[in-house]
Amino acid sequence: MKILGVLKNKSKKEDIIKTNNKLEIGIKDFLVAKATDSICKIEKAEGTLVTIDELILINKKDFLKSFDKFICFGNTYTFLKEFYRENIHKFIFLEGSLYERDPYKSMKEHKYFRVMQQTHLGNDFIKKYSNNSIRNGFNFIKKSVDMNDHVLLINNDMTGENSIDQMKPFAWLEETLNKVIKKTNRKILIRTHPNQSKISNESVEKINNQAKQLIALSNNKYLEEDIKKTSVAIMYSSGSCVECLLHGVPVISTDPSSYCYELFSKKLEDIDNIDDIELPNIESFLSAISNTHFTLEEIVNGDFWKIQKGL
Secondary structure, eight states, X not given: OEEEEEEOOOOOGGGEEEOTTOOEEEHHHHHHHHHHHHHHHHHTOEEEEEEHHHHHHSOHHHHHHTOSEEEEESSOOXXXXXXXXHOGGGEEEEEXXXXXXXXXXXXXXXXXXXXXXXXXXXXXXXXXXXXXXXXXXXXXXXXXXXXXXXXXXXXXXXXXXXXXXXXXXXXXXXXXXXXXXXXXXXXXXXXXOTTSOOOOXXXXXXXXXXXXXXXXXXXXXXXXXXXXTXXXXXXXXXXXXXXXXXXXXXXXXXXXXXTTGGGOOOOGGGOSXXXXXXXXXXXXXXXXXXXXXXXXXXXXXXXXXXXXXXX
């Protein structure tokens, strides 16, 4: 077996770490390098590391065909798209975590990193990664909401993200609002991605004039502050679903690429009353999370690969 690890060789200053050899490397490239090395040791395989810049200069078609597995951080390599579509089964993706993530901290400060095979999106996530048990040593912190004050719309997707391709940032929000206002008597709170362009106050005022109930924009920095008073959360496809579900808040995701889509796949237009939605059993979902989220140590020593091979 031959394994290729693809390095970005570009990192933000806050994501640079120092290795034991006092070399400076981005956390994403470090994870790819260590994952490649640990799988090679377990599989007795031959590993190769290549940077994006080097890969562009190589005769890609012949070179890539010689490898059995590819390890990348994310799936943003435009020149790899066609090869990926024809060889999905060969890819292993490293990603930032869904559980215990903090968008305001650098990635190197996070406790967990995600490993997914074939795709980094959530299509059939539970079916692929749940074995109906939470792996040893993985402890979820469950919380509860204070009151059911509002329906939370999380518009966490931006133009250019893989899950939505080139969808306009607020097209989903406008379409969803038109459906939701007919199916709830509660206030509707809109939360946008921290790095997303903001909705103007004039736009919100216009929406309020067209709807019966109050619609507001969240000013809270952290998602948890909005979840505490949420009755149900609605999103396109967002990792925010993990924190919502752990707070006991049911989630409606409107796209199959969402990690929790399998928990509640009914379309918004088929729901009579959003206020009646109850929290589903999430144990299989938590099992899938535990089998895709690993510490840096588990990636370095290869435990992540042993776990996923056993699924």
